[in-house]
Amino acid sequence: MLTIGIAGAGLLGRLLAWRLSLAGHRVILCDKNPAHSQSAAAFTAAGMVSPLSELAVSERQIYDLGLRSMQLWPRWLEQLNARHLYSKNGSLVLAHAQDQAELAQFHNDLKRRLVQEPFDADTVSQAQIKALEPQLAHFQQGIFLPEESHLDNRQLLPLLCAAIVKLGGRLLWDCAIAFDNTVPTADSMARLQAHGISHPIDLWLDTRGVGAKQSRSSVRGVRGEVMAVHTPEITLRRPVRLMHPRYQLYIVPKADQHFVIGATQIESEDLSPISLQSTLELASALYTVHPAFGEARVVESPTNLRPSLPDNLPIAEKRGQYLFVNGLFRHGYLLAPAVCERIEHLLKKPLLPDQWRADFTSTGFTEADHDFHYI
Ligand SMILES: Cc1cc2nc3c(=O)[nH]c(=O)nc-3n(C[C@H](O)[C@H](O)[C@H](O)COP(=O)(O)OP(=O)(O)OC[C@H]3O[C@@H](n4cnc5c(N)ncnc54)[C@H](O)[C@@H]3O)c2cc1C
Known part of the structure; x- marks a missing residue:
């Protein structure tokens, strides 16, 4: 001992x-x-x-x-x-109709990285998205990663x-x-x-x-900003990622209709509060996932450093x-x-x-x- x-x-x-x-x-x-x-x-x-x-x-x-x-x-x-x-409910990767190319690129990247290795990433239709996450049925196509x-x-x-x-x-x-x-x-x-x-x-x-x-x-911190929101109007069973040409968003469901929305990744060790730009980008991307998020309450918006x-x-x-x-x-x-x-x-x-x-x-x-x- x-x-x-x-x-x-x-x-x-x-x-x-x-x-x-x-x-x-x-x-x-x-x-x-x-x-x-x-x-x-x-x-x-x-x-x-x-x-x-x-x-x-x-x-x-x-x-x-x-x-x-x-x-x-x-x-x-x-x-x-x-x-x-x-x-272990998997995660769902989505893109708006005009950004479907991002989704295809994500799938291609996985295939390229895992050549000849089996992995679970299923392209899902609108009906399948509805079955997985009923409130996101307005998305036409997505990728479901059931093992995540x-x-x-x-x-x-x-x-x-x-x-x-x-x-x-x-x-x-x-x-x-x-x-x-x-x-x-x-x-x-x-x-x-x-x-x-x-x-x-x-x-x-x-x-x-x-x-x-x-x-x-050699240790450095990489700044990350997230928002935690609460809304009784949305229920998600699994993390949802939104692919977007300029910024990417994830929404992770937590207990009691809370959601963690993230995250920025900025090469900086600045621990000051979340910037207005990051707030706008995260919040507007979130709003496009479902307009009911517009009424969500921002509970906190912490920043921290990823040890790298x-x-x-x-x-x-x-x-x-x-x-x-x-x-x-x-x-x-x-x-x-x-x-x-x-x-x-x-x-x-x-x-x-x-x-x-x-x-x-x-x-x-x-x-x-x-x-x-x-x-
Ligand atoms: C915005 C954001 C989102 C993230 N999301 C995810 C995610 O979804 N999934 C995932 O896998 N990872 C995620 N991460 C990464 C994850 O948080 C980190 O990789 C992980 O916390 C690193 O663990 P650690 O123990 O090395 O450091 P930390 O968790 O930061 O712990 C370090 C500890 O050391 C203490 N400490 C520092 N200096 C001293 C000292 N001199 N003496 C004593 N104690 C000291 C600190 O107080 C702290 O408690 C995220 C990170 C951020 C910032």
């Missing part, structure tokens, strides 16, 4: 803390913010788990890792008694904390950790002591998201007693279980390698056949 310090209680930090507690390790999860904070990107995310939709704009390994995560999420949520937070899913991330995140505590893990809020290269700074150690932690930590996991920029200059590395791919890298995990970019929920599983697997080794790196470039791995790359 190891004593593991985890710096950053966002998506990766919470998921790893829970998995490693389950595996019998003693876990101390620290976050710079207070317990009630929702400032992690994990809270702003729409919670889509959509490997095919993302394949059109991502590298191949995002798709492969996503398929693995889609196997793990339902099992893990079952273990958390939270299976109800995961909906989404989860209620805002409900999941506190549940993970409760599960960690139940397994004996410690949660330290208002406890910022900074690293000097691979070692926590003296200030950070003093903060831990102030929280009553005096025993040695065998391994530090750095899951600070964009916060890791403090010691890793230069290649927009995830990485896990161990040097001595420090393990850096980052780069989930716009795919945190799509990738996190598969990424965490690799780290769980690494920590099962009787003798941990001093230097280790998983850049997640392998494809086609299975549960029993992990392809770790050692340096």
Whole structure:
């Protein structure tokens, strides 16, 4: 059993803390913010788990890792008694009549990326759209991706904390950790002591998201703006994506007729409120999906930064007693279980390698056949 310090209680930090507690390790999860904070990107995310939709704009390994995560999420949520937070109703990609070429291009992109591999993406007629989403029957054609899913991330995140505590893990809020290269700074150690932690930590996991920029200059934040709206007039069972020549929109249904509308992707680390232009673009695209959205109430419009590395791919890298995990970019929920599983697997080794790196470039791995790359 190891004593593991985890710096950053966002998506990766919470998921790893829970998995490693389950595996019998003693876990101390620290976050710079207070317990009630929702400032992690994990809270702003729409919670889509959509490997095919993302394949059109991502590298191949995002798709492969996503398929693995889609196997793990339902099992893990079952273990958390939270299976109800995961909906596998597929997703629906739509375009207005004048933009049908966008839809065809999306389908062609998938075929090109997955040559000779089976994948589920069905062209659906107006009648089929009506059967899937009765209120969107005015769309004439779409693509249905039946395997895609989404989860209620805002409900999941506190549940993970409760599960960690139940397994004996410690949660330290208002406890910022900074690293000097691979070692926590003296200030950070003093903060831990102030929280009553005096025993040695065998391994530090750095899951600070964009916060890791403090010691890793390759980390960057990519601004994303979303709107959360509420309307009793619209019911959707699954995420809907609108293909549009200038901007793309998604609508993700949440509990009680709430919807997350997103998202912009801007190369900027500006965390200021949503711009008027983004508001106009998201809201007007939303209104074209169904005019009843015109009466929706805007509940919030958060902005956040997606933690990214230069290649927009995830990485896990161990040097001595420090393990850096980052780069989930716009795919945190799509990738996190598969990424965490690799780290769980690494920590099962009787003798941990001093230097280790998983850049997640392998494809086609299975549960029993992990392809770790050692340096
Ligand atoms: C608008 C938007 C929409 C998104 N939608 C989706 C989606 O639909 N599907 C999907 O798969 N992904 C989505 N994502 C991406 C997803 O949110 C991220 O990939 C994911 O949250 C990254 O997880 P993380 O744990 O690395 O970082 P975060 O979730 O940001 O967590 C980092 C944590 O580290 C803490 N921290 C920072 N510095 C320190 C420090 N010095 N000491 C201690 N703690 C520290 C922070 O307070 C935070 O709690 C979206 C992101 C955005 C912004």
